[in-house]
Amino acid sequence: MITVSTDGSCLRNPGGATGWAWINHDGTFDSGGAASGTNQIAELTALLEAVRAHPGAEPLMIESDSQYAIKCASEWLEGWRRKGWKTASGSPVKNLELVQSIDRAISDREGPVRFRWVRGHVGNTFNERADQLAGLAAQDWAAGRGDIEAVLGEASPVVAGATSRRPRAARAGTPATGSPVPDAAPAAAPVRAPEPAWSNGTLWD
Structure with missing residues (x-):
């Protein structure tokens, strides 16, 4: 199973x-x-990019500390689709x-996708790294550097030893593989509910 941690950041919410x-x-x-x-x-985009970047038949587990993003991609999705992309109250679905x-992206992926909520900011190694990378990307866009390659310096402990990342706007369809992070430590055990069942390639909480 492929396991991927995702996170999003907004420097001033909203806008x-x-x-x-x-x-x-x-x-x-x-x-x-x-830029805005x-x-x-940001959380939904992180999840979308993670699915797009990991095609193939191998099961994909996405860990996120955003219950909103996970529920959008699992629990709420089927009902929204059935109701013509309306919420239970009849309002249009946001985002x-x-x-x-x-x-x-989930439907097109050959292998199944499931989601696991993890508590943020409790020392989960990969959740913390995703948080820091998302924050750095937001800072790049705030400084007008979002459309060029940025090189990580010594001030970024999240990926010490990595050569570069590619902050950019979300784009359709193309799988993306970032630079390797050497000697990545194993992730801390996530806080999670009992393992749920697979259903149509997606975890329905």
Whole structure:
């Protein structure tokens, strides 16, 4: 099973620069962002990019500290689709384009995708690294560096030894593989509920 941690960041919510990141537990990662957005958009984009970047038949586990992003991609998705992309109250689904892109990415992936919530900021190694990468990407976009390659210096302990990352706006379809993170430590045991069942390639909580 491929295990990937994701996170999103918004420097001023709403409307500030955003950053998203995923980091595979083998040490590879990718990140990017936008000049303006919300925390929820950043979290959903991180999840979408993680699915797109890991095609194939191998099961994919995505860990996130955003219950909103996980529920958008699992628990709420089937009902929204059935109701014509309306909520239970009849309101339009927020961030619909991203939600539908996640739906398509999961459906198009040969192997199944499942999601696991992890508590943020409790020392989970890869969750912390995804958080830092997303924050760095948001800072790049706030400083006008979001469309160029940025080199990580010694001030970034999250990926010590990595050569570069590629902050950029989210883009459609192309798998992305970031630079390897040497000697990545194993992730701390996540806080999670009992293992759920697989269903149509997605975890329905």
